Amino acid sequence: MVSPGAGLSAVAIVGPTAVGKSDVADRLAARLSSEVLSCDAMQIYRGMDIGTAKMAPDECTAPLRLVDIVEPGVAYSAALYQADARAHVERLLGSGCLPVFCGGTGLYLKAALDEMDFPSGELEDDRRAGYQELAERIGEEELHALLAERDPESAAVIHPHNVRRVIRALEMHDDGISYAQQKSQFSVPREHYHALWFGLTRNREVLYERINLRVDLMFEQGLVDEVRGLMDQGLGDALTSMQAIGYKEIIDAFNGVMSMDEARELIKMRSRRYAKRQLSWFKRDDRIVWFDMDEFTIDKVVEDILHRIEAA
Incomplete structure (x- = not known):
């Protein structure tokens, strides 16, 4: 052993x-x-x-x-x-x-x-459906602008046309998590x-x-x-x-x-x-x-x- x-x-x-x-x-x-x-x-x-x-x-x-x-x-x-x-x-x-x-x-x-x-909306839920509906209603650019208003650091690293990732970042922001900060952890991992x-x-x-x-x-x-x-x-x-x-x-x-x-x-x-x-x-x-x-x-x-x- x-x-x-x-x-x-x-x-x-x-x-x-x-x-x-x-x-x-x-x-x-x-x-x-x-x-x-x-x-x-x-x-x-x-x-x-x-x-x-x-x-x-x-x-x-x-x-x-x-x-x-x-x-x-x-x-x-x-x-x-x-x-x-x-x-x-x-x-x-x-x-x-x-x-x-x-x-x-x-x-x-x-x-x-x-x-x-991970955001609590990691799986399909009412919140994600709501953001998807909002994206269809106001368009990609405006949804990205909403993210930029709430979390400019994360908006800066996500392309406006990547709606799925913008929605994910919005969900994470709702949960007090920064998409940008988590993204940076991929290059500098912190062990659990x-x-x-x-x-x-x-x-x-x-x-x-x-x-x-x-x-x-x-x-x-x-x-x-x-x-x-x-x-x-x-x-x-x-x-x-x-x-x-x-x-x-x-x-x-x-x-x-x-x-x-x-x-x-x-x-x-x-x-x-x-x-x-x-x-x-x-x-x-x-x-x-x-x-x-x-x-x-x-x-x-x-x-x-x-x-x-x-x-x-």
Whole structure:
């Protein structure tokens, strides 16, 4: 049993899709006699298994949490993830275990581990509907002017045409939170939990080939049938969950927008682009210690992390 240093509250395994995060996190959590807390904005949905590359229970050595927690038609957010994730962190720390986060949704991870406030209107409510109605009535420019009057600092960093973000800033101002100040925290994070962050990467071409092979495997495993089943439940493409890569494209194919072969290639392309965006997001965080998985085995990465945990 590895004993973490005083004050260490979590470990995070991050990186782009298909790089190998799940295997490292699962093995690490098992060595720590702990649990993996998934940090994936789409793995939270029940029934979305193949297209999100969710680890099956019989593939896991350590318990996997924060997957299958809501139905695909239910609204979810970083604010809700923050509450759910922190409840698990407190439970694990209370039992003497070190939580192991794993995932590629950077915003969710920061919400859980760093100081980040959310407006009470994070989900659809009467207040948000009111601001949306106001925007339609007075127009984008006037809505932005209203924000400038109430919170000039936040208005200065939001484009007037970005109505969704203007509304969010207004909601945050109503709750006594500054959008601009929170935005600045992304570059200078303030820890809520002291965590060690580890990133996995690979040669770009190797990573892209892994992504392509993963998509082909998803089709072999029955991704098309999985999407058809969700659609049969009345889960249409307007839902956030159905906008996930691998689902939206197949829905479009069902609707005649493209062929299924074209959908497969589009999923590969969008997955590669998503991986590039994930790398860009995480590379901005200087706390992350990176491992090149073309040079390290899973066991070597886990041993290195365990030594760093002991030394923390």
